[in-house]
Amino acid sequence: MKLGNFAFELADLRTEQERATGIRAAQAALAGQGSPICLACEEEIEPERRLALPSAKRCLACQQRLERFKRRRR
Known part of the structure; x- marks a missing residue:
């Protein structure tokens, strides 16, 4: 059961990283x-x-x- 929670936490972390990357890319495009x-x-x-x-x-x-x-x- 603990492995299942780890998988969800890892997926949440990856989602947050992708969102942050997208925000940084949009900010860079607007700043250009x-x-x-x-x-x-x-x-x-x-x-x-x-x-x-x-x-x-x-x-x-x-x-x-x-x-x-x-x-x-x-």
């Missing part, structure tokens, strides 16, 4: 520099968007299109 030019349409990213999200790599319209596309693929 964005681009002044949209990767999709190659137009300038709006200054308001860059101020709100300095790590932005796409203009608002292209980001919205990408997110809609991803939602449809689910």
Whole structure:
């Protein structure tokens, strides 16, 4: 029975480690520099968007299109 508890504790530890790794990756992505030019349409990213999200790599319209596309693929 003790081995069963150990397995659950190990699974909980692994889950917490994966969650922490995911959080650190998201924080690093947000802290990174964005681009002044949209990767999709190659137009300038709006200054308001860059101020709100300095790590932005796409203009608002292209980001919205990408997110809609991803939602449809689910």
